[in-house]
Amino acid sequence: MQPRRHVQQKLTREPVRAFLFDMDNTLFDLVGAQAAACHQVVRHLGYDDGDELFRYFLSGRYGFESTENIRQYMADRSIPAYGLYHEACRIYADEKLRQIVPYPGVEETVKAVRALGLPMIIVTDAEAPDARMRLDKSGLSSYFDRTISFDLVKEKKPAPAPFLAALDATGTAPYETLFIGDSLRRDIAPCKKLGIRTVYARYGDRFSGTRQEIEADFVIDRMDDLLGIIGSP
Template sequence: MTQDSGVGRICQKPVSALLFDMDNTLFDLVGAQIASCQEIVRFLGYKDGEELFSYFLKPVHGFESHENIRQYMEERSIPIDGMYEKACRIYETEKLRHISPYPGVAETLKYLHDRGYPMCIVTDAHSRDATLRLEKIGLLPFFSGMVAYDMVNVKKPAPEPFLAALEMMRAPAGDALLIGDSIRRDIEPCARLGIRTVYARYGDRFAAGHQDSGADFIIDGMDELPEILDKFNKI
């Protein structure tokens, strides 16, 4: 259900650009990663896919780094030669295979695209990976812009990715609306920049204990977004 967070930053200024986080906002990347980890451990002769996934959650190598797989193998004395490269290929192939849009995402993006909203992806993924993911689930045509890690060389919550997206969309901060699943990496930095925000609570698997997202709106499904936009614009 759409909720107004009550932060007091809502105004009736029209929204001229929509900025979307990608992973876990448009689709369940975490679920796809867990599925790929299950395939990797089967290949390696183990059954602890959740344990392998836990390495990706540690602040050591990065959320999608192959070095997490290497560390898992080394700590179990699994031979690296030959096995590691195959495990990495399994990870990428299975992760992409298991990605699918959340309910209502494709329909909502088409609805907004057909009504002329410029939409831009702002992601920590590399542009190649982002393009492959969006192509796989049929969402790429809806976006007129993309800001990926390899384009700005800094990850969220740094302001640079969002500022680059605003420049790309030729929109001032006050005219944009960001939709993202991470309070720390999406909502908070955009709030500091004066960008209005929608917290995609449905995609935040690590939201336990969050009392106040700080977002202007909270949604539990992408199909709630048009109602929010209707508060600013007559669609």
């Protein structure tokens, strides 16, 4: 794990005129919520290996949020799907959403940013209905003007399309825009290519100590460190 870097510098170039935020693992811990949901599912199925089910979601075979991972887990254990699979999916979805709560300092920070009166956009790979439910559950919906979701642009990060759509929505130039996200590869690297200024939310990256170095303009270890960067009280 990299040592905590206390933010002492502020933006010194052109002022920021819009803020773009990643959602999952930047505003709240989706990975933790999914892991908890996996444990709930396997208990319902009569097993005690929630971490193993979670590894199915991490495998990349079906996608990080696909419930086909549950189906495959059940098939590998000869658990009959009839009457159990759909119930397992419901338990998974309900528990995952129940576990969604903002990281410490997130709500206070986005409230302070909102008070600046500048555009605030969510850029996420989630589908719009999932994004709405998570933002509503976290109590953060009212702070954001719009959500750029996967179903809107049909491409996932690190493709440039989601970021370009966000710039179009704010009407700002890349150098006037600040992006806050937890993924060096999927958030920081593509934003840097487009000229968008970047804040790496290292607290949301569980594997930050093993990442290949991609230089963000700023690094924060709590969301409220952002206020020191933008000079907000």
